[in-house]
Amino acid sequence: MQNTLLKPLLITTGEPAGIGMDIVIDVLAHHSHALSVPLIICADKYAFTERVAQLTRQNVVKKDILANMAVVDDVHTLNLSAPHPICLLHVPCASPVVAGVLNANNASMVQAQLDIAHTLASTHQIRAIITAPLQKSVMIDGGVCLDNGDKFSGHTEYFMSKAGVDKVVMMLANAKMKVALVTTHLPLKDVANAITPYAIYQTVQITHDEMVHKFGITCPKILVCGLNPHAGEDGHLGDEELTVINPVLQTFAKQGMDVSLAMPADTLFTERNLAAADVVIAMYHDQGLAPLKSHGFGDTVNITLGLPYVRTSVDHGTALTLAGTGQASSSSLRRAIDMAMMMSGG
Ligand SMILES: NC(=O)C1=CN([C@@H]2O[C@H](COP(=O)(O)OP(=O)(O)OC[C@H]3O[C@@H](n4cnc5c(N)ncnc54)[C@H](O)[C@@H]3O)[C@@H](O)[C@H]2O)C=CC1
Numbered sequence: 093m094q095n096t097l098l099k100p101l102l103i104t105t106g107e108p109a110g111i112g113m114d115i116v117i118d119v120l121a122h123h124s125h126a127l128s129v130p131l132i133i134c135a136d137k138y139a140f141t142e143r144v145a146q147l148t149r150q151n152v153v154k155k156d157i158l159a160n161m162a163v164v165d166d167v168h169t170l171n172l173s174a175p176h177p178i179c180l181l182h183v184p185c186a187s188p189v190v191a192g193v194l195n196a197n198n199a200s201m202v203q204a205q206l207d208i209a210h211t212l213a214s215t216h217q218i219r220a221i222i223t224a225p226l227q228k229s230v231m232i233d234g235g236v237c238l239d240n241g242d243k244f245s246g247h248t249e250y251f252m253s254k255a256g257v258d259k260v261v262m263m264l265a266n267a268k269m270k271v272a273l274v275t276t277h278l279p280l281k282d283v284a285n286a287i288t289p290y291a292i293y294q295t296v297q298i299t300h301d302e303m304v305h306k307f308g309i310t311c312p313k314i315l316v317c318g319l320n321p322h323a324g325e326d327g328h329l330g331d332e333e334l335t336v337i338n339p340v341l342q343t344f345a346k347q348g349m350d351v352s353l354a355m356p357a358d359t360l361f362t363e364r365n366l367a368a369a370d371v372v373i374a375m376y377h378d379q380g381l382a383p384l385k386s387h388g389f390g391d392t393v394n395i396t397l398g399l400p401y402v403r404t405s406v407d408h409g410t411a412l413t414l415a416g417t418g419q420a421s422s423s424s425l426r427r428a429i430d431m432a433m434m435m436s437g438g
């Protein structure tokens with residue numbers, strides 16, 4: 093079998109009307125010297141060529157990056173044992189792409205990118221997956237759903253379903269903090285019901301194990317947010333801390349894990365607490381991601397913990413108004429590439 097360290101990374105460019113292709117093109121134009129392994133880039137070759145032309149007209153791209161790429165029309169003809177350094181894998185769009193203009197006809201092309209990525213990763217043919225952003229609403233409007241019929245809500249849940257695992261954890265990381273989430277993409281009104289002992293148990297266990305095995309932290313210090321204001325104020329402002337969250341955390345602490353009880357989330361994200369923590373567990377999306385993104389939006393990586401392969405992503409969305417303008421920063425993508433390299437063996 094091929095040495096894992098020599099296998100290519102695969103990047104999905106995601107929503108073709110968004111900035112996914114722009115940030116990949118920026119990496120190829122300005123940062124390709126930093127790439128130490130082969131890359132497979134999933135995109136529609138016509139849309140990609142057009143986006144390169146747009147960014148060249150904006151003077152953002154100054155060299156002929158297409159000349160250094162091999163274009164492969166069919167995933168089955170990819171040469172994975174001796175891959176070209178930069179390969180553009182053509183995943184055709186159903187409708188022509190206009191930068192900044194969404195078209196639900198192209199949702200199936202975005203799904204096809206994810207399916208290719210999953211198949212190659214789960215059969216160990218690539219080193220890791222890095223995803224550029226997709227537009228969740230387009231995926232749903234375009235009829236994409238999970239294998240069990242559940243509504244599409246993001247890469248995280250899609251790869252979890254494809255991999256057939258019971259639970260994964262969305263964790264975002266930057267130089268200041270790592271934040272893992274118990275719940276991800278669901279309406280706020282449904283969050284409290286989703287905070288179950290099993291969800292807490294799985295999130296803490298997966299986060300702990302991945303800190304040990306993928307990040308080399310022997311006994312990670314984990315701080316956990318409460319759900320309610322003041323972590324429930326002894327049950328007077330909500331009782332999930334007393335009845336659901338803390339009993340699970342106490343069992344982990346008894347086993348010797350360095351995990352806190354539920355802490356008031358408003359003061360958890362202080363410099364002093366963060367300096368002492370390896371990872372924070374938040375109960376829901378905006379509880380964790382608002383403080384995280386306020387300290388390093390653009391320099392943060394999204395990581396799916398608990399998958400049988402490495403998948404990292406950017407910290408931002410499709411930024412439709414920036415597509416084709418040359419204004420999109422590739423900083424988070426570069427960090428996602430570096431993180432995927434680190435997590436898959438350095
Ligand atoms: N990994 C993924 O697939 C993600 C997808 N999304 C999706 O993206 C869509 C748009 O989401 P929004 O909430 O508007 O967030 P967004 O991240 O696309 O935009 C938020 C703000 O940040 C700016 N921005 C984003 N990325 C930038 C970059 N690389 N360089 C410079 N400026 C940048 C945008 O112009 C905008 O002002 C939604 O459909 C959402 O679901 C959002 C986050 C992650």
Ligand SMILES: NCC(=O)COP(=O)(O)O
Nearest residue numbers: 245246247248249394405
């Ligand atoms: N807020 C994170 C986000 O929306 C990205 O989700 P996913 O597509 O990585 O699951």
